[in-house]
Amino acid sequence: LAKTTQPISMDSYEGQEVNITCSHNNIATNDYITWYQQFPSQGPRFIIQGYKTKVTNEVASLFIPADRKSSTLSLPRVSLSDTAVYYCLVGDSDYKLSFGAGTTVTVRA
Amino acid sequence: DAGVTQSPTHLIKTRGQQVTLRCSPKSGHDTVSWYQQALGQGPQFIFQYYEEEERQRGNFPDRFSGHQFPNYSSELNVNALLLGDSALYLCASSRDGGLTYEQYFGPGTRLTVT
Numbered sequence: 001l002a003k004t005t006q007p008i009s010m011d012s013y014e015g016q017e018v019n020i021t022c023s024h025n026n027i028a029t030n031d032y033i034t035w036y037q038q039f040p041s042q043g044p045r046f047i048i049q050g051y052k053t054k055v056t057n058e059v060a061s062l063f064i065p066a067d068r069k070s071s072t073l074s075l076p077r078v079s080l081s082d083t084a085v086y087y088c089l090v091g092d093s094d095y096k097l098s099f100g101a102g103t104t105v106t107v108r109a
Numbered sequence: 110d111a112g113v114t115q116s117p118t119h120l121i122k123t124r125g126q127q128v129t130l131r132c133s134p135k136s137g138h139d140t141v142s143w144y145q146q147a148l149g150q151g152p153q154f155i156f157q158y159y160e161e162e163e164r165q166r167g168n169f170p171d172r173f174s175g176h177q178f179p180n181y182s183s184e185l186n187v188n189a190l191l192l193g194d195s196a197l198y199l200c201a202s203s204r205d206g207g208l209t210y211e212q213y214f215g216p217g218t219r220l221t222v223t
């Protein structure tokens with residue numbers, strides 16, 4: 001089963017950029033890397049997805065190196081409402097899905 | 110456009126009982142995945158359904174079973190409930206594009222086993 005590793009927590013201040021890295025050494029060769037945001041008592045919310053290199057949307061950027069064994073979610077100019085748990089999700093070489101344990105991001109004023 | 114819906118919102122069951130949870134996918138989605146999320150932990154993959162068949166399964170015992178209907182909605186059944194089955198059960202839907210392709214999650218069903 002794939003094992004994804006993320007930092008347990010990160011602290012930031014409003015207006016700063018937050019970068020969260022997820023390690024996924026056993027990622028399947030043909031599956032995506034996806035990041036989610038979750039608030040208490042809610043289902044995870046899709047943030048961004050990529051296969052390789054860099055992907056950017058209106059809320060985040062995702063950087064994926066050539067070996068795809070890690071990925072970095074970048075949240076530009078965070079606000080208090082970005083305080084949440086962030087998960088990476090990958091499929092492993094046995095095509096099992098694996099969420100990381102999540103990174104609790106706390107944004108302070 | 111309705112997103113992923115799940116029912117019921119909350120459920121309390123007794124050890125040994127059976128439970129059925131339901132999920133309606135987002136419009137245009139044909140793939141449904143189920144996850145179990147214990148308090149303070151990340152979601153754990155149970156299984157994924159596509160074209161009414163179980164396509165992949167995580168490390169869950171046979172007590173956990175599911176079904177997908179022709180309209181793409183899905184059910185999760187858990188038999189012989191244990192106290193450890195208490196969790197938030199999440200359903201996610203996607204357009205088929207790979208195992209993890211752009212999944213959209215419902216609000217979850219909170220199951221409490223006493």
